[in-house]
Amino acid sequence: xxxxxxxxxxxxxxxxxxxxxxxxxxxxxxxxxxxxxxxxxxxxxxxxxxxxxxxxxxxxxxxxxxxxxxxxxxxxxxxxxxxxxxxxxxxxxxxxxxxxxxxxxxxxxxxxxxxxxxxxxxxxxxxxxxxxxxxxxxxxxxxxxxxxxxxxxxxxxxxxxxxxxxxxxxxxxxxxxxxxxxxxxxxxxxxxxxxxxxxxxxxxxxxxxxxxxxxxxxxxxxxxxxxxxxxxxxxxxxxxxxxxxxxxxxxxxxxxxxxxxxx
Amino acid sequence: xxxxxxxxxxxxxxxxxxxxxxxxxxxxxxxxxxxxxxxxxxxxxxxxxxxxxxxxxxxxxxxxxxxxxxxxxxxxxxxxxxxxxxxxxxxxxxxxxxxxxxxxxxxxxxxxxxxxxxxxxxxxxxxxxxxxxxxxxxxxxxxxxxxxxxxxxxxxxxxxxxxxxxxxxxxxxxxxxxxxxxxxxxxxxxxxxxxxxxxxxxxxxxxxxxxxxxxxxxxxxxxxxxxxxxxxxxxxxxxxxxxxxxxxxxxxxxxxxxxxxxxxxxxxxxxxxxxxx
Amino acid sequence: xxxxxxxxxxxxxxxxxxxxxxxxxxxxxxxxxxxxxxxxxxxxxxxxxxxxxxxxxxxxxxxxxxxxxxxxxxxxxxxxxxxxxxxxxxxxxxxxxxxxxxxxxxxxxxxxxxxxxxxxxxxxxxxxxxxxxxxxxxxxxxxxxxxxxxxxxxxxxxxxxxxxxxxxxxxxxxxxxxxxxxxxxxxxxxxxxxxxxxxxxxxxxxxxxxxxxxxxxxxxxxxxxxxxxxxxxxxxxxxxxxxxxxxxxxxxxxxxxxxxxxxxxxxxxxxxxxxxxxxxx
Numbered sequence: 161x162x163x164x165x166x167x168x169x170x171x172x173x174x175x176x177x178x179x180x181x182x183x184x185x186x187x188x189x190x191x192x193x194x195x196x197x198x199x200x201x202x203x204x205x206x207x208x209x210x211x212x213x214x215x216x217x218x219x220x221x222x223x224x225x226x227x228x229x230x231x232x233x234x235x236x237x238x239x240x241x242x243x244x245x246x247x248x249x250x251x252x253x254x255x256x257x258x259x260x261x262x263x264x265x266x267x268x269x270x271x272x273x274x275x276x277x278x279x280x281x282x283x284x285x286x287x288x289x290x291x292x293x294x295x296x297x298x299x300x301x302x303x304x305x306x307x308x309x310x311x312x313x314x315x316x317x318x319x320x321x322x323x324x325x326x327x328x329x330x331x332x333x334x335x336x337x338x339x340x341x342x343x344x345x346x347x348x349x350x351x352x353x354x355x356x357x358x359x360x361x362x363x364x365x366x367x368x369x370x371x372x373x374x375x376x377x378x379x380x381x382x383x384x385x386x387x388x389x390x391x392x393x394x395x396x397x398x399x400x401x402x403x404x405x406x407x408x409x410x411x412x413x414x415x416x417x418x419x420x421x422x423x
Numbered sequence: 424x425x426x427x428x429x430x431x432x433x434x435x436x437x438x439x440x441x442x443x444x445x446x447x448x449x450x451x452x453x454x455x456x457x458x459x460x461x462x463x464x465x466x467x468x469x470x471x472x473x474x475x476x477x478x479x480x481x482x483x484x485x486x487x488x489x490x491x492x493x494x495x496x497x498x499x500x501x502x503x504x505x506x507x508x509x510x511x512x513x514x515x516x517x518x519x520x521x522x523x524x525x526x527x528x529x530x531x532x533x534x535x536x537x538x539x540x541x542x543x544x545x546x547x548x549x550x551x552x553x554x555x556x557x558x559x560x561x562x563x564x565x566x567x568x569x570x571x572x573x574x575x576x577x578x579x580x581x582x583x584x585x586x587x588x589x590x591x592x593x594x595x596x597x598x599x600x601x602x603x604x605x606x607x608x609x610x611x612x613x614x615x616x617x618x619x620x621x622x623x624x625x626x627x628x629x630x631x632x633x634x635x636x637x638x639x640x641x642x643x644x645x646x647x648x649x650x651x652x653x654x655x656x657x658x659x660x661x662x663x664x665x666x667x668x669x670x671x672x673x674x675x676x677x678x679x680x681x682x683x684x685x686x687x688x689x690x691x692x693x694x695x696x697x698x699x700x
Numbered sequence: 701x702x703x704x705x706x707x708x709x710x711x712x713x714x715x716x717x718x719x720x721x722x723x724x725x726x727x728x729x730x731x732x733x734x735x736x737x738x739x740x741x742x743x744x745x746x747x748x749x750x751x752x753x754x755x756x757x758x759x760x761x762x763x764x765x766x767x768x769x770x771x772x773x774x775x776x777x778x779x780x781x782x783x784x785x786x787x788x789x790x791x792x793x794x795x796x797x798x799x800x801x802x803x804x805x806x807x808x809x810x811x812x813x814x815x816x817x818x819x820x821x822x823x824x825x826x827x828x829x830x831x832x833x834x835x836x837x838x839x840x841x842x843x844x845x846x847x848x849x850x851x852x853x854x855x856x857x858x859x860x861x862x863x864x865x866x867x868x869x870x871x872x873x874x875x876x877x878x879x880x881x882x883x884x885x886x887x888x889x890x891x892x893x894x895x896x897x898x899x900x901x902x903x904x905x906x907x908x909x910x911x912x913x914x915x916x917x918x919x920x921x922x923x924x925x926x927x928x929x930x931x932x933x934x935x936x937x938x939x940x941x942x943x944x945x946x947x948x949x950x951x952x953x954x955x956x957x958x959x960x961x962x963x964x965x966x967x968x969x970x971x972x973x974x975x976x977x978x979x980x981x
Contacts, residue, residue, distance in 0.1 A: 311841070329503040332527055335493075351513035688979070692959065
């Protein structure tokens with residue numbers, strides 16, 4: 161579960177935490193586009209290191225490192241995969257890099273994406289996120305479904321644990337048996353969990369209706385997200401960055417690292 | 424039967440739920456573990472069948488340390504009926520549901536069938552043998568859960584908050600059932616905060632507060648003691664409170680049962696009328 | 701002035717073989733504190749759901765008879781309209797709280813109504829204050845105890861400022877002290893704000909001291925309807941298995957032995973007071 165720690169929101173106060181989620185999402189989008197349009201190692205390295213000041217300002221270094229650690233497995237796989245195919249058919253590599261450099265670049269691209277999403281989720285509370293969704297005119301049903309799901313995740317996790325305890329106390333051994341038997345052993349866990357979830361959603365629906373769900377087409381909100389100077393600054397930075405990146409990509413040919421550092 | 428030796432327990436979240444608890448439950452006893460929500464009652468009984476293992480200290484169930492044995496193995500001797508029956512019901516028929524644990528414990532088919540019939544009979548569920556447990560009412564589902572535990576005949580039966588959501592009549596039936604079960608030699612442990620219910624059964628009471636045992640002994644003595652009940656933040660039975668209000672008239676203050684209350688009042692009135700004569 | 705009136709109310713759940721409530725006719729006056737009780741399955745929960753419109757709008761099935769709540773014929777008005785006049789607090793606190801903070805949850809109903817922000821803020825503050833949970837404002841519902849969660853649920857309904865509040869076994873999952881606190885909050889709402897209260901409860905020993913009107917259902921029909929003292933000491937109540945307060949039970953037992961008290965006690969204080977007079981005489 162430690163890889164998920166790299167994405168779970170932490171209640172810390174930092175300038176990054178206070179930024180409007182929509183603006184943060186713009187930032188993530190820009191990084192995403194930039195990472196995708198480049199395939200050379202040099203710009204991807206730049207992208208990777210460019211995000212580190214954000215992580216430090218937000219004070220989420222430890223969790224962020226954990227998300228990277230969690231991503232290591234897939235990254236190594238990507239590296240090996242690209243390296244292998246790079247050697248088999250070197251002609252398909254764009255930009256004429258060596259297979260090694262290409263493999264590095266592709267894995268780094270993946271890491272850059274993980275990195276930016278991690279920062280987003282580490283610094284944005286689900287509350288803020290749902291508020292941003294609402295104000296972005298996403299239909300309230302979806303936002304509500306999202307918030308309620310987040311709200312009940314810990315509840316369901318606890319319930320799953322209780323159900324496991326209850327069945328263990330009736331002699332169910334979850335650790336034993338071959339693969340097939342172990343999968344079947346989860347049926348006494350899944351069924352009560354699903355039935356309980358259904359029952360719970362019925363009760364939730366009753367409560368929602370009883371508190372006026374659907375009363376007004378124009379739903380108001382207790383909070384409102386207001387853009388502040390920090391947000392405007394980040395928007396400006398992101399747009400400038402995106403424009404620069406596109407310019408560099410299409411008008412400024414980048415040499416592969418192997419020509420900068422010849423063997 | 425159950426030995427708890429100076430047990431400390433801290434949850435992974437850091438909450439210290441048990442702080443040095445020691446307790447001995449002998450074979451055939453009827454014990455009520457009481458206290459406010461959060462006092463540590465459920466945490467304690469979950470140590471009995473190994474669902475939770477002590478952070479410090481030891482728990483022995485029928486002489487075996489709970490640390491070395493799996494929950495499933497301990498469950499053979501220590502039956503646990505959870506508060507919410509819906510946390511265990513999953514089978515297509517009540518019969519299947521009761522057979523589940525018996526199969527897990529390796530009972531032979533012939534013995535199994537006998538046990539299922541016996542359990543159905545005991546809890547008055549014979550007519551529902553082929554019914555889906557999900558079709559039954561709340562009270563009936565509770566009985567199925569109870570039947571499925573009693574079916575494998577554990578030496579100890581633990582009931583976690585058995586009175587929640589039950590109406591008066593259902594509680595009365597449950598009370599008689601538990602008393603009968605105990606009379607037949609089973610060790611029964613109930614976890615409850617229902618003071619009136621305990622007042623009617625009068626078992627041994629183990630009262631907990633903030634992770635420790637603050638009192639252990641006779642129900643009457645404990646439930647009527649103003650200091651102990653205050654410390655554990657529990658409410659004394661209505662009859663007790665009433666007698667406390669009449670203490671200055673020389674009436675006893677350790678009454679918890681209505682019938683006893685009636686007797687005492689009638690005797691008092693007789694005695695005072697005799698005096699006047 | 702009657703705020704709830706039913707005449708021959710009968711309801712069968714879809715697929716049900718027999719009606720869950722049959723020919724229920726009752727009147728509840730504005731400002732009353734009513735206790736609705738009866739053995740499990742007697743129809744109390746069904747009746748509550750009729751009051752705010754969940755039956756017939758959410759549950760379909762067959763509803764016959766008349767039902768007027770706060771001047772509205774429930775059959776003709778959608779649930780969200782009823783929600784502004786009658787609120788319903790359910791048994792399980794966990795499944796009534798959907799937001800990630802208490803504040804947001806209390807505001808949920810008001811947001812649904814489309815109220816302007818400053819009005820909402822005022823009402824949220826007021827509801828939190830009335831239920832004594834202001835310090836829990838920013839907390840997440842999952843972190844709260846059962847008693848706290850239930851108070852939040854009450855605040856959520858209260859914020860909509862209904863004339864009537866129905867509580868369906870709100871203390872089922874709470875210990876006696878937690879239950880007492882909830883009853884005190886409910887009583888405050890009734891006595892201080894004049895909210896008409898309908899409380900469905902089994903725990904009559906704790907709740908009966910607040911009420912002046914008790915209705916007992918059995919098998920879908922009303923069997924007793926009147927003042928608590930008359931009802932609790934009736935044989936019928938005992939026969940159908942309603943858990944009358946122990947003080948009242950003692951009174952009954954003494955009656956059977958020829959001892960008469962100057963009234964019917966439902967609480968320990970009352971019983972002590974009445975007994976004192978007899979014992980000293």
